[in-house]
Amino acid sequence: MNIHEFQAKQLFAQFGIPVPRGKAVKTPRAAEKWAAALDASVYVVKAQIHAGGRGKAGGVKITRERDEVPSLAQELLGKVLVTHQTGPKGRKVRRVLIEEGAGIDKELYLSVLVDRKTGCPTFIASTEGGMEIEEVAETTPEKVIREAIDPAVGFQGHNGRNLAVGLGLFALEKAVVNPFIRLLENVYRLFMEKNAALVEINPLVITTEKTLIALDGKVSFDDNGLMRHPDVQTFRDLHEEEPLEIEAGEHNLNYVKLDGDIGCMVNGAGLAMATMDVIKLAGAEPANFLDVGGGATKETVAAGFRILLKDKKVKGIFINVFGGIVRCERIAYGVIDAAKEVGITLPVVVRLQGTNAEEGRTLLTDSGLHVDVATDLWEAAQKIVAMKRNTLSPRERAGVKE
Numbered sequence: 001m002n003i004h005e006f007q008a009k010q011l012f013a014q015f016g017i018p019v020p021r022g023k024a025v026k027t028p029r030a031a032e033k034w035a036a037a038l039d040a041s042v043y044v045v046k047a048q049i050h051a052g053g054r055g056k057a058g059g060v061k062i063t064r065e066r067d068e069v070p071s072l073a074q075e076l077l078g079k080v081l082v083t084h085q086t087g088p089k090g091r092k093v094r095r096v097l098i099e100e101g102a103g104i105d106k107e108l109y110l111s112v113l114v115d116r117k118t119g120c121p122t123f124i125a126s127t128e129g130g131m132e133i134e135e136v137a138e139t140t141p142e143k144v145i146r147e148a149i150d151p152a153v154g155f156q157g158h159n160g161r162n163l164a165v166g167l168g169l170f171a172l173e174k175a176v177v178n179p180f181i182r183l184l185e186n187v188y189r190l191f192m193e194k195n196a197a198l199v200e201i202n203p204l205v206i207t208t209e210k211t212l213i214a215l216d217g218k219v220s221f222d223d224n225g226l227m228r229h230p231d232v233q234t235f236r237d238l239h240e241e242e243p244l245e246i247e248a249g250e251h252n253l254n255y256v257k258l259d260g261d262i263g264c265m266v267n268g269a270g271l272a273m274a275t276m277d278v279i280k281l282a283g284a285e286p287a288n289f290l291d292v293g294g295g296a297t298k299e300t301v302a303a304g305f306r307i308l309l310k311d312k313k314v315k316g317i318f319i320n321v322f323g324g325i326v327r328c329e330r331i332a333y334g335v336i337d338a339a340k341e342v343g344i345t346l347p348v349v350v351r352l353q354g355t356n357a358e359e360g361r362t363l364l365t366d367s368g369l370h371v372d373v374a375t376d377l378w379e380a381a382q383k384i385v386a387m388k389r390n391t392l393s394p395r396e397r398a399g400v401k402e
């Protein structure tokens with residue numbers, strides 16, 4: 001789960017990580033009030049969306065004039081901001097963060113995440129803050145430094161010194177070395193205690209007063225740890241999430257929307273990944289990843305169907321179930337019930353293998369529904385791709401957008 005910058009900064013403050021004074025508001029009137037309360041020499045108005053790259057896209061406004069704050073807020077509120085992270089559809093700005101501006105001497109990059117290679121929480125830091133870290137890593141990899149933390153012993157003084165030395169902080173600004181190490185410790189504590197998947201501060205700023213301050217903040221959480229953190233759950237913003245993914249979550253389905261046109265319903269994440277690969281091999285693109293789980297029931301299959309059919313891009317449905325714990329005849333009943341209930345007009349291919357597969361196939365064949373039954377995965381994938389192609393108009397087939 002992702003949260004907004006202003007929420008990340010609330011967590012930072014809670015963990016002793018210095019942030020600018022600020023408040024998120026929803027109206028120009030509230031912006032005006034808060035600017036008066038701030039009484040700063042510089043004001044920053046920042047669009048709050050779940051995406052970075054706002055600076056370059058005009059989503060960060062800076063002014064010395066307090067009177068300008070409400071109109072800058074007005075300009076951003078309700079606007080659809082397109083950054084290189086939002087995709088072409090962009091994201092609607094529903095809140096702006098009004099902050100006291102900081103005098104910037106130097107922008108650093110800092111983050112912590114779990115590194116798959118070492119299996120450890122790992123800090124990534126760079127003197128090239130304010131830019132995309134991916135770009136820095138590409139063009140000047142020597143400017144990206146890493147420090148793995150042994151989770152069994154936690155963050156140690158030497159980890160902090162390694163990072164400070166790696167960044168050249170002693171030469172750059174000696175006064176911030178100790179505050180920097182304390183900040184690292186706090187970032188690590190936040191990362192671990194809140195079951196975060198990523199804590200990123202970009203830029204982490206050395207101010208003209210030689211202090212450190214987190215000017216931007218991004219925190220992502222491990223969804224599997226969320227039930228431990230009711231406070232973090234309150235940060236969830238459904239406006240920022242894919243509506244079909246929200247609905248899937250309500251039925252305990254693991255669903256990720258993708259861009260293709262073959263809807264997939266599969267039990268087990270590994271099989272779901274393999275199914276997506278096979279669809280690609282057969283010459284089409286999956287519309288989604290959907291794992292209905294090892295214990296799929298009639299109800300989960302029906303819920304899965306409804307979600308697939310709500311995606312208007314879907315032109316064919318491929319159900320691929322391996323009966324291990326789940327029995328194939330149950331899945332067949334689920335498909336039959338759901339197909340009757342929601343009235344499917346799209347081509348459907350069902351491939352069943354494993355426990356009671358034979359029985360399941362017979363049920364489907366005898367149901368009178370227009371579903372194609374298959375046993376072989378490769379055959380089934382080719383079949384659904386061909387069936388989908390036949391439903392397309394000649395223009396669509398030629399790749400012309402209607």
Ligand code: GDP
Nearest residue numbers: 044052053054055056060101102130202203216
């Ligand atoms: P992002 O583009 O979405 O990552 O948004 P950021 O919060 O990182 O802001 C982008 C850039 O705006 C920063 O790298 C800074 O250069 C600038 N910026 C943000 N806040 C301030 C501030 O308080 N003072 C000054 N001078 N610049 C700021």
Ligand code: MN
Nearest residue numbers: 052202203216
């Ligand atoms: Mn940033």
